[in-house]
Each structure stands twice: as structure tokens, then as C-alpha cells.
Amino acid sequence: MVIRRASQLLFFFLFLLLFLKAEYAGQEVLAWPVDLFFRFDPLLLAVNLLTRSSLVYALLWSLVFVGLTLIFGRFFCGWVCPLGTTLDGFRHLLFKNRTDQGLADRYRRVKYYLLFGLLAAAGFSVNLAGLFDPLCLLYRSITIVLYPALGYGLESLATQAYRWGKPLTYVSEPFYVFLKATILPFKPLVYLMPLFTLGLFVLVVGLEAVDRRFWCRALCPLGALYGLLARFAGLRRLPVKSCPDCGDCQALCKMGAVASESNPGHQAAECQLCLNCLAHCPHNRVSFVWGSRAKRPELDLGRRQVVLALGTGIALAPLLRLGSVARRPGEFLIRPPGAGAEADFLARCVRCGQCMKVCPTNGLQPTLWEAGLDGLYTPRLVPRLGYCEYACNLCSQVCPTSAIPAMDLEVKQSSPLGTAFIDPSRCIVYTEGRGCLVCEEHCPVAPKAIIFHDGQVRDANGQLNTVKLPVVVADRCIGCGVCENKCPVGGAAAIRVKRSLRVEL
Numbered sequence: 001m002v003i004r005r006a007s008q009l010l011f012f013f014l015f016l017l018l019f020l021k022a023e024y025a026g027q028e029v030l031a032w033p034v035d036l037f038f039r040f041d042p043l044l045l046a047v048n049l050l051t052r053s054s055l056v057y058a059l060l061w062s063l064v065f066v067g068l069t070l071i072f073g074r075f076f077c078g079w080v081c082p083l084g085t086t087l088d089g090f091r092h093l094l095f096k097n098r099t100d101q102g103l104a105d106r107y108r109r110v111k112y113y114l115l116f117g118l119l120a121a122a123g124f125s126v127n128l129a130g131l132f133d134p135l136c137l138l139y140r141s142i143t144i145v146l147y148p149a150l151g152y153g154l155e156s157l158a159t160q161a162y163r164w165g166k167p168l169t170y171v172s173e174p175f176y177v178f179l180k181a182t183i184l185p186f187k188p189l190v191y192l193m194p195l196f197t198l199g200l201f202v203l204v205v206g207l208e209a210v211d212r213r214f215w216c217r218a219l220c221p222l223g224a225l226y227g228l229l230a231r232f233a234g235l236r237r238l239p240v241k242s243c244p245d246c247g248d249c250q251a252l253c254k255m256g257a258v259a260s261e262s263n264p265g266h267q268a269a270e271c272q273l274c275l276n277c278l279a280h281c282p283h284n285r286v287s288f289v290w291g292s293r294a295k296r297p298e299l300d301l302g303r304r305q306v307v308l309a310l311g312t313g314i315a316l317a318p319l320l321r322l323g324s325v326a327r328r329p330g331e332f333l334i335r336p337p338g339a340g341a342e343a344d345f346l347a348r349c350v351r352c353g354q355c356m357k358v359c360p361t362n363g364l365q366p367t368l369w370e371a372g373l374d375g376l377y378t379p380r381l382v383p384r385l386g387y388c389e390y391a392c393n394l395c396s397q398v399c400p401t402s403a404i405p406a407m408d409l410e411v412k413q414s415s416p417l418g419t420a421f422i423d424p425s426r427c428i429v430y431t432e433g434r435g436c437l438v439c440e441e442h443c444p445v446a447p448k449a450i451i452f453h454d455g456q457v458r459d460a461n462g463q464l465n466t467v468k469l470p471v472v473v474a475d476r477c478i479g480c481g482v483c484e485n486k487c488p489v490g491g492a493a494a495i496r497v498k499r500s501l502r503v504e505l
Contacts, residue, residue, distance in 0.1 A: 001279050004078065008085040015082040019142060022398055023186060024360040028409065030397050035354060037082070037135050038400035042066050043115075043222045044350055047129040048401060050122035051347040056402050066229060073233035074226045077216055077255075078272030083134040083204075084216055091208045104211035104218045105256045108270065111217075111224040112301050113309035118221055120313025125343070126320055126374055130350030132221050140353035140377060141201040144366060147357075148189040154179055155188065190385065191356065192365045193377075212254040217270065227269035231299060237266050237277075238287050249277035249286060269299055320374040331498040333370050334381040334479065336395050336404045337388060337415045342371070348403035351377035355395035355404055361386030363481065364395065381417060383481025383497050388417060390444035390480055413445075418479030419500040420449070420472050427494035429467055433459035439470055439483035439495050449476035450483065470495070 014036075021032040035058070038044060042062040048055065065076055077084050118129045130136040154176075161172035191197075207214035216223050250258045257270035258277060278286045329342045336355055339345040356364045356379055363386025364379045371378055379395075381388055393412040396404045407415070420439075424430040440450040452468035459465050472495070479497045487493035 001275065004274060007079045008088070011080045012082045012085040015138075019139065019147075019357065020183065022354060022358045024358070024392065024394060028391075028393075030358075030394065034358070034398050035400040038350075038352060038354075040065050041133065041135055041222065041400075043118075043129055043133055043225055044401060046119060046225070047122040047127055047350070048348075050119060051125050051127055053344070053348050054402070056400070058400065065226075069226050069229040070232055070234070072235050073268060073271055073273055074223070074230040075273045076226055077220075077223050078274045081134060081216075081222075083138040084213065084272075086138065087205065087208055087213060087215060090205045091212060095209045098209055100211045100256075102211070104214045107218040108256070109301055109305065111219050111221060112228070113305055114219065115221040115224040116306060116309040117313035117316070120310045121316045122313075124314060124317030125347040126317045127347050127350065128316070128374065129221065130352060131376065132219070133350065133352075134215075134220055134222055136350055136352040137200075137204070139357075140351060140366075141197055143353040143357045144191040144197045145194050145201065147185065148191060148194070150183075151185045151189060154184060186360065187362065189362055191362075192382070193368055196368075197366070211256075216272070217255055228299075230271070231269050233268060234290050235273075235288055236268070236291070237271060238289055239266075239285060243283070243285060246281075246283065248280060248282060252276040252280055320372065329499055330370055332496070333367075333499055334383070334418050334481070334497055335499075336364060336379055336381065337393070337412050337417055338396060338405045338407050339403065340405075345403055346371070346374055346378065348401050349378045350401055350403075352400060353377070353379075354398040354400065355379050358394045358398050359386065360392055360394065361389055361485075363387050363485075381481060381497075383484035384493060385485075387482040387485040388480040390482075413478070416478045416500060417481070418497045419474050419477045420479065420481075420483055420495055420497050422470055422472060422495045423492075426489055426492065427470070428489060429469055430457055433457040433463075433465040433467055435467055436470075436488070437468075438486050438488055442482045442486045444480065444482060445476055445478060447476065449473050449478070474500075 018032060018034045018036055021030070022034040033039075039058045039061040041059070042065060045056075045059040045062045048059055069076065114132060118132065121128055158172060158176040158179075161168050161176075204215050211217065252258075253271075253276065254274065255267075255270045255272050257267040257272075273288075275288075278288065333342075335342070335345060351366075353366070356366065363381050363383060365382045365385060367375050367378045367380045369376075370380065390413060391409065393407060393409050396406050396412065399405075422430075422439075427436070428434060429436050440448060440452065443450045450470050450472055453471055454466060455469040456464050456466050457469070479500065481497045483495045484493040484497055487495050
């Protein structure tokens with residue numbers, strides 16, 4: 001038990017460490033493999049293969065865990081998974097004395113149906129796996145809600161301590177400097193959809209009040225994939241059937257894997273190898289052996305239900321693409337650099353949120369309905385919140401599925417995201433007849449994509465003035481959005497970036 005908990009904490013803090021290292025720290029190339037956990041996710045590999053996207057070779061590392069599962073069983077869920085560790089922690093803190101209601105056992109087949117539906121949809125290039133994958137779900141929740149909230153809270157405490165003054169600042173100031181160098185974000189972060197994201201995370205955690213590891217037992221598609229593989233594992237638990245005079249291990253098992261009245265035999269597909277039953281058996285009857293010939297209980301999923309799950313996944317493809325904006329994206333749906341055609345991008349993106357986390361300007365934001373239902377949580381650039389830094393290609397370094405393809409900085413700088421256009425009804429040069437050079441000054445390309453022509457405009461007093469009118473040279477513009485971000489006009493900017501046909505080429 002001690003070793004397992006140490007393993008859980010080790011991988012959990014490694015997950016957090018890699019999360020923190022996914023940021024700009026003065027270097028053009030990230031020093032840490034921040035997408036490491038996603039490389040070992042076999043669900044992402046399966047979806048990558050089924051969507052018929054070009055193979056992402058980094059995902060082949062997930063075959064290591066496939067092989068280990070065929071040897072040991074579903075150990076990932078009990079020894080490695082950071083979301084599982086998170087759920088165990090919240091269970092201990094909030095629901096320690098709650099009694100299991102038994103609903104997770106009743107609905108344990110749902111995760112398999114969800115897995116089959118996701119894989120079937122992926123076969124028709126609809127990639128929804130990232131919405132339910134536990135690694136993506138946890139990373140996305142930390143990125144959009146938990147990390148910004150932590151930063152805001154610590155910044156507020158530091159500000160309040162500064163107001164109180166000495167002697168508190170003798171302690172608070174060095175501590176704040178340490179946090180700023182190690183944990184706090186480079187700048188205050190703001191993401192769209194925080195309440196929706198928080199609600200989903202609270203729902204997953206709140207299910208612990210119903211049953212231990214409810215998410216893992218009933219809903220997790222990655223757990224379902226590991227469960228299917230675990231049925232063929234060489235390591236077996238004995239006894240397979242329940243003991244007639246004792247039920248201690250049944251009460252201990254957080255996954256409901258131990259044989260009971262409702263389970264005819266040990267459920268290898270559910271067992272996460274926590275080894276609690278081995279450590280606490282009062283009669284020393286429990287053991288784990290290699291290659292036992294004891295018959296395994298069948299995994300009865302129901303043929304009709306499996307067919308229904310597959311059919312639902314297949315039906316999702318035309319339903320989601322029926323009139324989908326993937327065929328004609330909105331003009332202000334600006335994707336990260338190199339994303340390419342919208343349909344291809346949606347087929348690759350797993351909504352993990354790594355690109356949003358690493359973006360130094362906070363410009364990459366989650367999408368709600370702007371890209372259709374199949375575009376939920378995919379990244380888009382919102383220039384008013386943050387622009388695409390000209391000297392940065394970090395998002396292409398962290399994407400685990402090459403939805404944002406890896407590219408050199410020079411290539412990225414010549415890859416258009418869109419094209420800027422000026423709204424004369426809002427630009428103060430056109431409406432007020434006074435000079436403004438902000439958009440041209442910040443344009444990073446050479447030669448500038450914003451130039452000036454002399455023109456005459458009436459000011460607020462009706463007097464005709466000769467001013468320099470800004471004009472966008474479309475062929476030079478890369479759609480980075482810095483002009484929109486820096487525009488001094490309140491509300492919607494006077495210069496905006498819209499998607500261009502060049503992005504699809």
C-alpha cells in the first residue's frame with residue numbers, strides 16, 4: 001500500500017511539474033517533455049489511427065502501457081493515473097465516511113459503451129475522445145480554472161500582505177518571489193468558459209459522494225480500454241470466488257472488483273491492483289499469481305447494447321457534420337498557427353489544453369459553440385485577450401497529436417492565421433479625424449502589413465483635416481492579432497482579424 005501511494009504521488013506531482021514547465025521561460029525551445037503523459041495514452045493512439053490522420057509516432061510510446069497491462073492488469077488506474085489520485089484525495093478529504101451506494105457497479109458497462117461509441121465516431125473522423133479522456137479532462141480543468149484561480153488567490157494574498165506592511169512583508173515578500181519563480185503564472189490568466197469547465201470537474205469529483213472511484217468504475221473510456229486488455233493479463237488474483245465466511249475484501253475494494261453476490265467471480269477488468277485485499281485479508285487467503293488456469297468470469301456487455309453504442313458513434317459523424325461550421329468556419333474562428341483545414345484540425349485535436357497553457361499571451365482560448373458541437377474545447381485565438389507572439393512557436397512544441405504541427409519559427413512566421421481588416425466606423429482616424437499609429441507600430445512583419453495613405457476626414461467639429469489613413473496590405477498580413485489586441489478603441493477593436501482562405505490551403 002505504501003509503495004502504491006508513493007507511486008500515485010510520484011506520478012501526480014510529475015504531472016503537475018510538467019504542467020508548470022509548459023510555459024515560456026525566456027527560451028525558444030521547451031526544455032521539458034511536457035506532453036509526456038499524453039504520449040503514453042493508448043486511447044489517443046487508437047483515435048489517431050482510426051481518424052486516418054498521419055501517424056503521430058510519439059503516441060507509440062503508449063504501447064508500453066498496453067504491454068504492461070497485458071502482464072499486470074489495469075494497474076495504470078491505481079498506480080499512475082493523476083485523475084484517479086485526485087479523486088482518491090478528494091474522497092479522503094470530503095467523503096471519507098460516506099458509504100458506497102452501489103450505483104457504480106450498476107452502471108459499470110457504460111464506460112465500455114462510451115469507449116465503443118468514441119472509437120466508432122473516430123472511424124468517421126469525429127474525434128471526441130479528448131472530452132472524456134481522464135488526462136485531457138484533468139489538464140484542461142487545471143488550465144482553464146484551477147491554475148488561474150490559484151494565481152489570482154496567491155496574488156491577492158500577496159497584495160494584502162503588502163498593504164499590511166512590516167513585519168509581515170519580511171516573510172511575504174521572499175515567499176512571493178519564490179512563488180513567482182516556481183508556481184505562479186507569468187501574467188494573470190483569464191480563460192473563457194470557466195464556470196462550465198468548473199462544473200464538469202466538480203461533477204466528476206462530486207460523484208465520489210455516491211461511490212468510490214465512480215468516474216473510473218462507470219464512465220472513464222481509458223479505464224475501459226485498459227479493462228478490456230486486463231482480462232488477458234498474466235497476473236491473476238486468487239481466490240477467484242468469494243470466501244463464504246468473510247467479506248472484508250469486498251468492503252475494501254474501491255473498484256468493486258472482488259467477487260460478491262452480484263459478481264460471480266473476480267473482475268479482472270475492474271481491478272486496479274491496489275492490493276488492499278492482499279494486505280488486509282485476515283485469513284491470508286488472497287494472493288496474486290502468474291498464469292493461473294482458474295476460469296475468468298465473462299465480461300457480459302450485451303450484444304444489443306454494444307451494437308447500439310457503435311451505431312450511436314457512427315451516427316454522430318453525419319449528425320455533427322450536418323451543417324457543421326467545420327465545412328464553413330466562422331470568419332472570426334482563428335485557429336493556432338499551422339492548424340490547416342478545419343476538418344483535419346478537428347479530427348486531430350484532443351482538447352487537452354496544452355497549447356492554451358503554454359501560450360505566453362493568453363490568446364489561445366477554448367471554443368464553445370463557435371466551431372460546432374464537434375469543436376467543443378478546441379483552441380482558438382481571441383486577439384482581444386492575447387495575440388499570437390511573432391517570435392513564439394511553443395504551441396507547436398506541446399501539441400501531443402500534431403493538430404498544431406511542429407514547425408520551425410521561420411515557418412510559423414510565414415504561416416497565416418487570418419487577415420486583419422479595418423472597420424472605418426470604429427477607427428478614430430476615420431471617425432474623429434485625428435492621428436493614430438498604434439496598429440502600424442505593433443505590426444511585427446517586415447515590410448509592415450499596415451501602411452498609411454494620406455486622406456481627408458472631418459473631425460468632431462466638422463473641420464476637414466488631412467490625416468494618415470491606415471490600410472491593411474492583405475498579402476503581408478499573417479493574422480497574428482497584435483493590432484487588434486493593442487487597438488485603443490474601447491469594446492470591439494477598430495481593426496480585427498478574420499479567417500482567410502489562405503489558412504485552408
